[in-house]
Amino acid sequence: MKIFRLILLIVHLGILFLLLGTLMNAYIPPKIFPWFNLLSLGFPVLIISYCILTIFWVASWKKRAFVFMFAGLAFINPVKRWVNFSEDKKGAPAIKVVSFNIKGGVMGQKDIEQYLKAQDADVILLQEDGGREFPVLKDYKRTAPNGYLSILTKHKILNDKIIYASDEGEGVPGGLQADIEIRGKVYKFLNVYLYPFKFEKDMVRLNGNTDDNEQKLKDVVKRLIPTFKKHQGQVDAIHTITVNSPYPVILTGDFNSVPNSYEYYHLSEGLEDAFVTAGKGSATSFHDYKFPIRIDYVFSSKPIRAVSYVVDRSVSISDHYPVISELSLTGK
Known part of the structure; x- marks a missing residue:
């Protein structure tokens, strides 16, 4: 079980890193580094995966859940550009x-x-x-x-x-x-x-x-x-x-x-x-x-x-x- 959770943690950190990459589009143009722009296409899949894994850590009563929840606040506005109420x-x-x-x-x-x-x-x-x-x-x-x-x-x-x-x-x-x-x-x-x-x-x-x-x-x-x-x-x-x-x-x-x-x-x-x-x-x-x-x-x-x-x-x-x-x- 520990190995499974370690794998999920690595995956979760990887998704967080990719999501942070989409924020770089505000600063780095495609002619310099186009790959950040490529990440923006996958934002819905990335953010849904991120939320599912965060819920998993909450349900597992792991302290890391609070870290991921706090980090997730950075994506409130990006999410509202796709889904809003x-x-x-x-x-x-x-x-x-x-x-x-x-x-x-x-x-x-x-x-x-x-x-x-x-x-x-x-x-x-x-x-x-x-x-x-x-x-x-x-x-x-x-x-x-x-x-x-x-x-x-x-x-x-x-x-x-x-x-x-x-x-x-x-x-x-x-x-x-x-x-x-x-x-x-x-x-x-x-x-x-x-x-x-x-x-x-x-x-x-x-x-x-x-x-x-x-x-x-x-x-x-x-x-x-x-x-x-x-x-x-x-x-x-x-x-x-x-x-x-x-x-x-x-x-x-x-x-x-x-x-x-x-x-x-x-x-x-x-x-x-x-x-x-x-x-x-x-x-x-x-x-x-x-x-x-x-x-x-x-x-x-x-x-x-x-x-x-x-x-x-x-x-x-x-x-x-x-x-x-x-x-x-x-x-x-």
Whole structure:
């Protein structure tokens, strides 16, 4: 029994070490050391394993349980970025914002249009829009089509501009910015779509063949690491616009990155995560794989504050669920 507990202790310490590694994403960029960012993908499995082992030590009446419980406090906020139970918020009249990766409309263009029309949102931010037209949304003003990102709004668009990574030139856009006038004030909306990993289900589906699974794992890592590095350039360009904005910022989109990643830490710097502020339950927004993945977000700067945040799982018209948030512009 002592040997068994010793093995569990070593495993528990190893998991703690890996969890602490995910916190390093706030400080170390992927171009220097991408492996910390890789750890963020496994955060749900790591934290669940950590909690189970901590419960085991508590049930065993071991003093080390208190050490692991104390160390676990460092991961309260990281956990809340995945699963949260906030209180109902009361605020001044809010604007409704919808962020949705529509996958080019291939799963039902008409269904998507009708859904967006029914939401009656103030601002709609679309990723992977494929440059499609939205005739049903004729009452909305729209940014110039570019094939990747669109912002539609009932309010006045003062200007819009594609955001490219400084080291990529006119490559795949990392985001789209638009200054929108709402009730006499100007707000900068940023619609983010970081470089995709371009995985197919067969590439990540494991089978009973050990050699095949090992090769799949290597292929996945080979694709992840270069993409993390591409993200860094895109994140830097978007972050520069955010911190230098003369207007309050509302940043949404498909980060192709999970919470506690480098992308999350740096894109959210100085902003509030609407899910952490007003969300309830799971924030999982990508449902094509049978694994909890949150890659769609809504952030805002002061004095804006989230009143509500919902991942709408009532529709399956894309491989992403729409993310809907109501934001109080007064911050009360």
